[in-house]
Each structure stands twice: as structure tokens, then as C-alpha cells.
Amino acid sequence: SSGINAEYGDKSKLAKQSGIFATIVGHTVQKGGTINESTQIKLSSGVKKTLNSNCRAIVGLIAGGGRCEKPLMKAGNSFHKAKAGHKNWPVVRGVAMNAVDHPHGGGNHQHVGRS
Numbered sequence: 001s002s003g004i005n006a007e008y009g010d011k012s013k014l015a016k017q018s019g020i021f022a023t024i025v026g027h028t029v030q031k032g033g034t035i036n037e038s039t040q041i042k043l044s045s046g047v048k049k050t051l052n053s054n055c056r057a058i059v060g061l062i063a064g065g066g067r068c069e070k071p072l073m074k075a076g077n078s079f080h081k082a083k084a085g086h087k088n089w090p091v092v093r094g095v096a097m098n099a100v101d102h103p104h105g106g107g108n109h110q111h112v113g114r115s
Helices: 075-084
Strands: 022-028 038-043 048-052
Touching: none
Parallel strands: none
Antiparallel strands: 022 038, 038 048
16 A cells, blocks of 8 residues: 555655555454554565554555666766755765865876875
8 A cells, every 4th residue: 555644644644655655564453442453564665663543545556666776877867866866976086086186186096095
């Protein structure tokens, strides 16, 4: 299932991204009524959670599964992915820099040592 309430009536907080799902692992029933019943679910990340049995969920899988398995193919796609995630890209090695830019920089060959 997908689009699961973490607490009753919170408008679905769990398993909302593309290709993410959850599986019901177990269910406990209290004697004498439906109060405090709990259901154990396992998310696609492997995390197990215990929820109130009154929480709602959407049965089925969210579209877009396998989106992360597609190769990026070119540096521009990797650039836009890094820019959207506010990441430092490209990561440049210190030995490839000039001596003023990094302690490992400079010299006639790209090596880290003193010689």
C-alpha cells in the first residue's frame, strides 16, 4: 500500500514518493474492542513501524517506480540533479588544483607527497 497515515487523520505522511511502498507485516487485536489495535508495517527502506489500526492507506503502488535505476547518461543531467539537491558538484580533487587553491595542489605531477 502507499499514502499511509502515520497518525489517524494526518492526510498520509508515509510512502508517498514514486516507487515507494509499504507491506503489512502483522496485526494485533486487543480483547474487548477496537481501541488500541495496532498494525505493523514494513517500509521499502526496511524500517518497521507500528501504527494505529484506524489509520488509512491507499492500496497499490505509486507510479514512477525504477526512476532512480535509470542511468544519467550525461554530465548535464548530473548537474541538474545536484543543483536541485543543493549539492557541491562537480567535486574536484585537491591534486588537480593550483597550489594557491589547495594544500595538495601545484607541482609538475598530480601526487600528494612531498617529493
